[in-house]
Amino acid sequence: MDKLEILEGRKQSVFEKNKDAGAFDISCETTSLSGSVSQRACVFCGSRVVLYPVADALHIVHGPIGCAAYTWDIRGSVSSGPELHRLSFSTDLQEMDVIYGGEKKLYKSLIELIDQYTPKAAFIYSTCIIGLIGDDIDAVCKKVSEEKGIPVLPVHSEGFKGTKKDGYKAACDALMKIVGTGSTEGIGKYSINIMGEFNLAGEAWIIRKYYEEMGIEVVSTQTGDGRVNDIRRSHGAALNIVQCSGSMVKLAKMMEEKYGIPYMRVSYFGIEDMSKALYDVANHFSDNPAILEAAKNIVRREVGEIYPQLMKYRTALSGKKAAIYVGGAFKAFSLIKALSSVGMDVVLAGSQTGNKDDYAGLKEMCDEGTVIVDDSNPVELSKFVLEKKADLLIGGVKERPIAYKLGIGFCDHNHERKIPLAGFVGMVNFVKEVYQSVMSPVWQFAPRKGGKS
Amino acid sequence: MKTTAKAATQNACKLCNPLGACLAFRGIEKCVPFLHGSQGCATYIRRYLISHFKEPVDIASSNFNEDTAVFGGSRNLQLGLKNVTLQYKPEVIGLATTCLSETIGDDVDMILRDYVKLFENGEPLPNGKPLPLMIHASTPSYQGSHIDGFHAAVKATVEKIAEGGQKENLLNLYPNMVSPADLRHMKEILKDFNIPYVLLPDYSETLDGGPWDEYHRIPKGGTTVSAIRKSGKAAASLEFSSVLSTDKSAAGYLEKKFDVPAYTMTLPIGIKQSDAFFGLLEKLSETPMPEKYEDERRRLVDAYADGHKYIFEKKAIVYGEEDLVIAMTAFLTEIGITPVLCASGGKSGHLKKRIEELVPDSENSGIIVRDGVDFVDIEDEAKVLKPDLLIGNSKGYTMSRKNSIPIIRIGFPIHDRFGGQRQLHLGYRGTQELFDRIVNTILQERQHSSPIGYTYQ
Numbered sequence: 048m049d050k051l052e053i054l055e056g057r058k059q060s061v062f063e064k065n066k067d068a069g070a071f072d073i074s075c076e077t078t079s080l081s082g083s084v085s086q087r088a089c090v091f092c093g094s095r096v097v098l099y100p101v102a103d104a105l106h107i108v109h110g111p112i113g114c115a116a117y118t119w120d121i122r123g124s125v126s127s128g129p130e131l132h133r134l135s136f137s138t139d140l141q142e143m144d145v146i147y148g149g150e151k152k153l154y155k156s157l158i159e160l161i162d163q164y165t166p167k168a169a170f171i172y173s174t175c176i177i178g179l180i181g182d183d184i185d186a187v188c189k190k191v192s193e194e195k196g197i198p199v200l201p202v203h204s205e206g207f208k209g210t211k212k213d214g215y216k217a218a219c220d221a222l223m224k225i226v227g228t229g230s231t232e233g234i235g236k237y238s239i240n241i242m243g244e245f246n247l248a249g250e251a252w253i254i255r256k257y258y259e260e261m262g263i264e265v266v267s268t269q270t271g272d273g274r275v276n277d278i279r280r281s282h283g284a285a286l287n288i289v290q291c292s293g294s295m296v297k298l299a300k301m302m303e304e305k306y307g308i309p310y311m312r313v314s315y316f317g318i319e320d321m322s323k324a325l326y327d328v329a330n331h332f333s334d335n336p337a338i339l340e341a342a343k344n345i346v347r348r349e350v351g352e353i354y355p356q357l358m359k360y361r362t363a364l365s366g367k368k369a370a371i372y373v374g375g376a377f378k379a380f381s382l383i384k385a386l387s388s389v390g391m392d393v394v395l396a397g398s399q400t401g402n403k404d405d406y407a408g409l410k411e412m413c414d415e416g417t418v419i420v421d422d423s424n425p426v427e428l429s430k431f432v433l434e435k436k437a438d439l440l441i442g443g444v445k446e447r448p449i450a451y452k453l454g455i456g457f458c459d460h461n462h463e464r465k466i467p468l469a470g471f472v473g474m475v476n477f478v479k480e481v482y483q484s485v486m487s488p489v490w491q492f493a494p495r496k497g498g499k500s
Numbered sequence: 501m502k503t504t505a506k507a508a509t510q511n512a513c514k515l516c517n518p519l520g521a522c523l524a525f526r527g528i529e530k531c532v533p534f535l536h537g538s539q540g541c542a543t544y545i546r547r548y549l550i551s552h553f554k555e556p557v558d559i560a561s562s563n564f565n566e567d568t569a570v571f572g573g574s575r576n577l578q579l580g581l582k583n584v585t586l587q588y589k590p591e592v593i594g595l596a597t598t599c600l601s602e603t604i605g606d607d608v609d610m611i612l613r614d615y616v617k618l619f620e621n622g623e624p625l626p627n628g629k630p631l632p633l634m635i636h637a638s639t640p641s642y643q644g645s646h647i648d649g650f651h652a653a654v655k656a657t658v659e660k661i662a663e664g665g666q667k668e669n670l671l672n673l674y675p676n677m678v679s680p681a682d683l684r685h686m687k688e689i690l691k692d693f694n695i696p697y698v699l700l701p702d703y704s705e706t707l708d709g710g711p712w713d714e715y716h717r718i719p720k721g722g723t724t725v726s727a728i729r730k731s732g733k734a735a736a737s738l739e740f741s742s743v744l745s746t747d748k749s750a751a752g753y754l755e756k757k758f759d760v761p762a763y764t765m766t767l768p769i770g771i772k773q774s775d776a777f778f779g780l781l782e783k784l785s786e787t788p789m790p791e792k793y794e795d796e797r798r799r800l801v802d803a804y805a806d807g808h809k810y811i812f813e814k815k816a817i818v819y820g821e822e823d824l825v826i827a828m829t830a831f832l833t834e835i836g837i838t839p840v841l842c843a844s845g846g847k848s849g850h851l852k853k854r855i856e857e858l859v860p861d862s863e864n865s866g867i868i869v870r871d872g873v874d875f876v877d878i879e880d881e882a883k884v885l886k887p888d889l890l891i892g893n894s895k896g897y898t899m900s901r902k903n904s905i906p907i908i909r910i911g912f913p914i915h916d917r918f919g920g921q922r923q924l925h926l927g928y929r930g931t932q933e934l935f936d937r938i939v940n941t942i943l944q945e946r947q948h949s950s951p952i953g954y955t956y957q
Contacts (some may be wrong), residue, residue, distance in 0.1 A: 051714075051715060051717075052586075052587070053586055054583055054586060055586075075832075078539075078563060078565050078606050079539050079561075080563070080579075080583060081561070081562050081563045081576045081577070081579045081580035082534070082560045082561070082562070082563075082579060082580030082581060082582065082583030082584040083560075083563075083584075083587070084542070084558050084561070084584070084585070084587070085539055085543070085563070086543065087537065087539055087543060088540040088543040088544060089538045089539050089540025089541075090540075091540055092540050092544070107567045109510065110599070110641075111516060111640075111641035111642040112509060112514060112515070112516050112542070112641060112645070113515065113516030113517075113518070113519070113541065113545075113599075113641045114540075115509070115518060115546065116512045116514070116515045117516075117545070117547070117548055118544075119511060119512070119895070121547075133509055133898075134510060135510065135511050135512060136508050136509070136510055137508065137509045138507070138508060138509075139508070139509035139512065140642050141597075141643070142640075142641055142642050142643055144642070145603060152507055155508075155510035156507040159506060159508060160510075162506055171746070173566075174599075174601060175537070175538055175603075176599050176600055176642075177567075177598040177599075178569075178836050179569065179600075179603050179604060193616050193814070206537075206538035206540045206541070206564075206600070207537075207538045207564035207565055207566065207568065207600060207609035208565075208566055209565075209566075244766070258789050262724035272706065282695065282751035297825065321668060329901070332922060341846070351945045371549060415629075421847060424554055424587075425558050425715070426587055426588075426715065426717055429714075429715030430715070432679050433714060438888075442573050444547050444548055444550055444551055445543070445547055445550060448550055448555050448557075449556055449715070450558040450717075451554070452555070452556060452711060452712045452715075453711075453712055453714075453715065454711060456527065470786065477707070492678075492711070493711050494711055494712065495713050495856055498711065499713065500710070500712070500713045
């Protein structure tokens with residue numbers, strides 16, 4: 048088999064620490080190269096992932112059936128109550144609708160679905176062809192909102208109009224329309240919104256419990272286990288804490304501008320970042336030392352509990368090599384620290400949507416020889432994991448078969464995970480999952496490990 | 501039961517057109533599927549196919565941006581073709597359109613011609629080799645569903661590649677959207693009958709293969725171009741579809757263009773349909789059915805006898821692609837199960853008629869046939885019909901769980917169970933597997949709900 052090569056148009060997006068040293072100017076935040084088989088999705092995907100977990104809203108995809116079908120119940124975002132988000136609604140546009148316009152069908156669909164499911168709000172996602180056929184979805188939304196008395200929010204997420212990040216922005220714009228429409232009565236001084244946390248496998252509940260134990264009131268979780276009424280009054284919180292590589296930083300910034308609510312970025316992955324997420328919030332409320340005291344107690348207790356378990360895995364995993372390819376670069380930072388705490392080395396750190404600062408940060412954190420990559424693809428990823436002799440790949444569903452085909456362990460750190468990886472308990476789950484995959488005896492049959500090909 | 505037409509589709513019982521095309525293109529040797537549209541289409545479809553097949557599924561995209569949508573996709577498509585050729589070194593590129601490229605009215609054939617001209621006018625060839633063969637299937641998502649894309653890709657492939665000439669002892673088999681295990685079984689049967697064949701598509705290996713020591717940009721396997729080229733010279737074509745119109749069918753095309761007689765039949769599930777299939781092979785090959793299959797048939801008849809009482813007059817809802825539903829309906833009625841609802845998200849317009857042909861008096865036997873439905877329609881029916889079983893893909897699990905009706909997973913997608921790609925449906929052997937699973941599902945329900953919990957049956 049001939050050598051796996053990187054396309055000319057992609058070379059600027061790949062950096063290997065050491066030999067390229069000095070000239071770190073990675074190309075990122077651009078649209079994907081045509082024909083490169085990017086692992087990214089589209090603008091619609093960005094909007095859909097941010098809004099998906101709002102469990103008492105109607106999510107209707109305006110367009111042909113595909114976009115709705117492929118996003119039906121594919122995400123581990125759980126709800127403690129209503130589960131409207133787990134259903135899939137589409138205007139399922141047909142050829143005649145494309146010719147004559149889909150507004151009427153959208154209107155009828157909305158009226159019908161709102162009557163059937165009585166949601167607290169409705170999000171209408173525009174897909175690729177909506178702008179082209181000239182549907183005025185803003186007008187339809189306005190009309191239905193007036194008739195039905197609930198917020199009906201257009202999400203301008205035409206797939207080709209940018210990248211996934213533009214989809215985040217469209218989602219934040221839609222959310223911003225309902226923030227500030229509820230009563231903030233009764234919200235206390237020590238209050239936060241947990242943002243950019245999607246309650247995959249109940250992760251938001253874990254985080255929420257820590258903060259509540261610190262005596263902090265959680266006004267809303269956005270959007271994991273999300274409720275429209277909580278979001279409406281979320282401008283009453285004293286502080287926004289934002290996770291997840293900027294998918295919701297935009298909303299936090301808008302809330303800061305309009306309502307003067309400060310925000311801070313956090314991560315809940317790994318002991319170090321999880322502890323920091325608690326301490327940072329405690330320090331923000333420094334006029335109440337009991338909060339910091341409580342944070343210290345939580346960290347002491349939780350770390351004490353998980354440390355012996357982690358050490359057990361550390362013995363086995365020490366010196367193993369990991370490759371990371373995730374959606375947002377912010378997560379990669381946490382993962383590098385988390386892996387390092389169990390003795391693992393990171394040989395590849397890449398993301399779909401990182402920016403120059405993110406990659407510069409990754410370069411600082413990583414060891415010599417580590418490959419840093421933006422918007423990679425299967426050929427590149429397999430080239431790197433093979434060249435760097437990775438024992439583990441961390442990614443999502445699309446990366447999984449690359450690892451397994453090549454006899455490499457895999458950990459799913461994407462939206463479909465069923466096991467919580469956030470919080471202190473999540474760190475144990477994460478390391479356990481890594482351990483179970485890396486140390487499995489099945490790899491003895493993999494051709495790269497001496498098995499027959 | 502609702503009678504008014506709904507405006508919205510809720511929990512669709514179908515996927516979009518380009519997905520089927522990508523799957524079919526995966527069954528051609530050294531072929532990379534390529535979607536002309538937004539990046540998201542390729543990525544979503546990859547994710548969907550991967551979670552069923554558990555194999556890498558690399559699909560390229562022309563990656564539309566705002567300029568592309570305004571000025572046309574020509575530049576992006578040509579750049580994409582070049583890049584995918586450089587990176588994957590394919591011999592074939594299976595190009596399928598999307599709602600976006602179709603809506604802006606891109607003339608893909610012209611863009612492809614211009615692309616070829618570039619190199620004729622002196623631009624250096626990618627990899628210094630002749631350009632890959634480019635097949636173009638028109639698959640806008642606002643028409644039909646995934647199964648239409650599948651057939652469109654198969655037909656486009658044959659149209660592009662097949663050549664006529666002196667007839668050969670050769671059978672074209674167009675198997676429809678079946679599992680890799682089904683494809684392997686078909687090949688085994690044809691081999692045992694000593695019938696030279698062109699099976700298209702054949703993703704039995706590309707989507708269900710072994711481990712790799714290095715990355716295979718294009719997994720080995722698939723129908724070769726040289727084999728497809730000969731399809732115009734075949735003695736006959738056999739197509740497993742009874743709802744596909746001749747103008748959309750590869751077999752129909754070959755009959756019209758190269759006088760290759762086209763046989764179409766229902767997917768061979770159940771004894772009667774398998775008999776028809778094996779009977780046709782006997783006729784075409786002038787060879788009696790090998791003893792191995794006689795044995796399989798005998799064991800199946802014996803199993804029907806052993807299991808008949810557990811399942812007699814049980815009620816099932818069967819859903820999925822129309823051809824699968826038709827075949828399953830024929831099978832279920834021959835074992836005494838009433839398919840109280842035969843439902844599909846597809847809408848060829850032929851579903852009811854085909855079922856009536858296979859199951860005379862179906863209406864009076866309590867069989868409801870509905871096409872163009874979604875899972876909410878099916879669930880509404882289920883609440884009234886109270887079936888004992890749901891039979892179809894994983895997407896029925898939501899309604900299975902909510903209404904406590906056991907589900908038997910067949911077809912595509914199987915996302916919530918392991919090994920969907922290895923599940924056999926066709927022939928006596930596939931029927932045997934399905935029959936065993938149905939009987940065992942009923943037995944399990946009986947055992948679970950029994951206050952005693954017998955350890956024997």
